[in-house]
Amino acid sequence: MSTTNTAPDPEALVALLDVIDNYPGAAALRARSIxxxxxxPGAVIVDVGCGAGRAVAEMAEQGWDGLGIDLDEHMLTIARRRWPHCRFEKADAAELPLADHSVQGYRAEKVFHDIADPTAALTEAHRVLTPGGRIVLIGQDWDGFFIDSDHPELTRTIVHARADAVAAPRAARRYRTLLLDHRFTDVRVEVHTGVFTDGTLLPMLTGIAHAAAAVGAITSEEAGEWIGDQTRRGQADRGFVAIPLFLAHAARP
Structure with a gap:
């Protein structure tokens, strides 16, 4: 999950993702996807958009041969350092370094919103999966961030401005249709909601407010006022951010 509309500081992003990944709800969602x-046992599983590689390591604990794929060299460097027993490669979701029908599982978490046209990525997933192989997609709808605030209209503007900066902000609500359109079967969707009431997401909230101001959706004064409200809420244990996550799974016939 990016924290701003501009490229975030890599170390700060990794630190934030580590905190989020360690939340009980996030750990449970990863476990459910696995x-x-x-x-x-022994199956080859590809994790597309693997980031720092935590899910790949957890799949290895299942006795699987996990392969993490990502385009971010910095993330791959961290993944290789943290999980030296796992495999990681740099590649695009639309051009995987895998033979036809060579993997038994395909997983992608918070990836498809960054792909303007998911057709190529799902075509590639269908190609590399063996018949009977499973695909699991996880992601949030970027129009669906629920943030308690003293300024609800301003909050709505900030959330939508953030969504407008994403390549495919509503990809997650389309998972079922996309999988059916690409000839996957037994398609099912679950909804899991992450709830944050402390200051964990304040860097993200600050980032999206500044980004909304940068594109002219709100003024810098409005951004400052909104950030101040969120900061005070976090300090007073009155923060509330809820992010529904859609988990879709299906089989390759």
């Missing part, structure tokens, strides 16, 4: 892959 469970839904339903692969036998």
């Amino acid at each position: 469970e839904l892959l339903a692969a036998p």
Whole structure:
């Protein structure tokens, strides 16, 4: 999850992602996605958009041969340092370094919103999966951030401005249709909601407010007022950010 409309500081982003990944809800969602892959021991599983590689390492604990794919060299460097026993490669979701029908599972978390046209990525997923292989997609709808605030209209403007900066902000609500359109079967969707009431997401909230001001959606004064409100809420244990996450899973016939 990016924290701003501009490129975030890599170390700050990794630190924020580490905090989020360690939340009980995030850990449970990762475990659920791994469970839904339903692969036998020794299966080859590709994790597209693997980031710092935590899910790849957890899949290795299942006895699978996990392969993490990402385009971000910095993330791959961290992943290789943290999980030296796992495999990581730089590649695009639309051009995987894998033979036809060579993997038993395909997982992608918070990736498809960054792909303007997911058709190529899902075509590639269909190509590399073996018949009967499972695909699991996880992502948030960028129009669907729920943030308690003394300024609800301003909050709505900030959230939509952030969504407008994403390549495919509503990709997650389209998972079911996309999978059906690409000939996957037994398509099902679950909704899991992350709730944050402390100051964990304040860097993200600050980033999206500044980004909204940068594109002219709000003024810098409005951004400062909104950030101040969120800061005070976090300090007083009155913060509330809810982010629904859509988990779609299906089989390759």
